[in-house]
Amino acid sequence: MDAAVRSLFAQVLGPAFGTLAAPVHALHVAQGMNRYRGEVQVERGSTLLSRLVAATTRLPPAGNGPLCMEIDASPLQERWIRFIGGRAMPSRLWREGDMLCERLGLATFGFRLDVTDGTITWRVARVRVFGVSLPARWFTGVGARESADGDRYRFDVWASLPIAGLLVHYQGWLDVG
Template identity: 80%
Template sequence: MDAAVRSLFAQVLGPAFDALPAPLHALHVAQGLHWYRGDVEVDRGTGALSRLVAAVTRLPPAGRGPLCVEIGASPHAERWTRFIGGRAMPSRLWREGDVLCERLGLATFGFRLEVIDGAIAWRVVRVRVFGVSLPSRWFTGVGARESAEDGRYRFDVWASLPIAGLLVHYRGWLDVG
């Protein structure tokens, strides 16, 4: 694939992208608009600060059930809308150098992606809220892992903050074939 038309994730991950398991590769190489269906389980924090932060970043409600994800992808940016528990959780992703940026609600995260044992590990390296940079050390409890199992794309996303505690932990699968 020509570098000018490589998918966003292929650009960020470089040569490691080509060795990803088929479900991860298929989801992240697709361009244009695609819908994926699966199942998700969501745990949420219960404290007042946790609920406030979750509302500002449009995190999904607690529960278990069907999941639908709409991804609009081009080589320059992607729009993901996750439909969980009757609510939409939209985000926008783009690349800044070797960092994958994601805007979720009022927050913009910068992630360093790494392929470890055939899975993609997401680690926060920077965060901006209202355009103000926050210390990345506050976000060591935020991350994600994408993997493949039983021919399905699997995801595990977690977010905990000092003082606020657990914001959200959601995990599940999508059919991408």
């Protein structure tokens, strides 16, 4: 496949992209506007600081229920909107070198992606808020995992910070086929 038409995730992951589980591959190879439906369970932190940080990054509210996810993908960037609990959580993703960057609310994250047994694991390598770099070691409690359960795409996203504690932990599935 020509680099000009390779998906964003195919570019970031390189040869490892071909080893992804079928539902994970299907989600990340699709181009243009796609809508997926599934279910999500969301746990939120309860401290004042965790609620403040969660609000500035537009994290989803606590609860269990339906999830609608819209992804508008091109080889240069992707726009994701997760509709959870009646609220939208938008983000934008793009590539910088071998890193996948995501702008979520006031924060911009740089992630290293690893593939093991068809599963993608996201690890924070860099964080900027208002253009100011923050120590990556503060964000070791932030990450995600994308996997498959039969024909379903599964996700598990967690975020906790020193002092603030748990910000959010959400997990669930999407039908991608």
